[in-house]
Amino acid sequence: MIHEDMICPFCGCLCDDLVIETEGTEVVRVDNACTLGSHKLMNAGKHRLKAPIMRDSGRWRDATYEEAIEYTAGILLDADRPLLYGWSSTQGEAQGAGVSMAELLGGVIDSTTSVCHGPSILAIQEVGHPGCTLGQVKNRADLIVYWGCNPTEAHPRHMSRYTTYADGYFLENAFRDRKLIIVDVRKTETGSIADEFIQVKPGGDYAVLSALRAIVRGREDVVPPTVAGVTKEQLLRVAALCKEAKFGALFFGVGLTMSPGKYKNVRNAIELVDELNRYTKFTLTPLRGHYNVYGSNEVFTWMTGYPYAVDFSRQIAFYNPGETTAVDILARKECDAALIVASDPGAHFPKKCLEHLTDIPTVLIDPMHTMTTPLVRCQIPTAVTGMDAAGTAYRMDGVPIHVKKFLDLGYPSDTEIITKIFEKVTEVRHP
């Protein structure tokens, strides 16, 4: 069977033009997706955990859904400070149920944002977000900047759908008419096709952004001959390119958010864009990794007022990244139970945090056997959203998209499982 206009549930591009062919319960062909998306869709049916598993006296055994749900509700109810972490590769509906449950439990809910674009949000909270939709970029932008990111590897269709290789309504020959600036600490494949490739010394982004701001402001006299390995000539050229553009779009990745300076780097980038808006139209968009990590920020914000790292232990929503973020809570050995949903801290958290996860009762809700599996006491497999479950996901520019279902493999969705756990918790906390 051929399914058209399907959505790719991998990265924040949420490409919506996939053609997927299935035979029975197998995906046999995926058209239009990039290698990451087609790899996920071709394989996500194959590597599923068959049923819930639980750790029992040093061994793994199969369990039923009822037993696993009962166990999860039990450890969350018993805990003084449960941590509910993850929420990036799941539906908005599941995220909403998670927030309600965290509130009722007086726990902490955090998403993978805290280790990807959390710093971007901190910067946006300080100075605002000059953003726009990807459609605007595609149709209008004649200058694209990628800073501290590598779309060729991490968002492979970003350039062909929205920027360099995408036809635009207001551009006659999109590829020729668009200029491309790449800023990175190492020369990647993306860098080799750029009109300007700026190689910054590691940790030098803040200085380079400041130098560009000075130049745009007309104060090139204060800029030294080189800034973090970048020559003043190149900076002058780049600033001129930016000012001449009719519509510039800056995209940035974790190269800015994870490097020294963290959210201050992003703040400086936003302020550069602000500076450029005195001359022309310029926008800025974080390149979000997981397909619905943006959704977790949206859902948490409508429900609690805060985008991630929300702590309900004071009976009101409290937010203080660096204190209420998952890595910090785990490193301080503060939580006494954890529910991990649709994310893999086992692969992405520092070792010290994982040691604490193994010390406390931890439950994982994830379709696949992941790096987190060995660390938990119980894993509940669910359907993959965008494959055997439908739901809402937010693209990296904040546009909500209905992610479709095209297979039925008999697994419950994340929303169903979380709602069931929530019901059990409610029976005890709000009988």
Added chain:
Amino acid sequence: MKALFNTGRTSAQGQGLEAKAQPEYMEATSICMMNPVDLMDLELEEGERVLVRGPAGEVILTAVQNEGVPRGTVYVPMGPYANAVIDAGTHATGMPDYKSCIVDLEPTDDEVKRPAELMEAIGGLAYEGDTE
């Protein structure tokens, strides 16, 4: 030799994400990309192993030559190997120093551990049930 430790995505790491129990994921995340000159300085050939010691511990990786990586820095795809050496401190931001820790490199003959072994070393229990 000291080096700045940088981590990030690669498409091979991204492809492995949905099947981390498979050998491809281990191959994609247990490499250490280095400048050819640094590789020479360490008297290492591509494919040989390097011991990386960071603020939180050490890990053995396979050295891979990459011209794009500047001298004095190494690039390791994000994953359990990179995280074995990174410290959990976040300087009050929630974000660990994934791109700015200093590591020590030295050649080694020891084998790269399997991801399950890494997890067992920190108190986990490998699940072998669905590895095909």
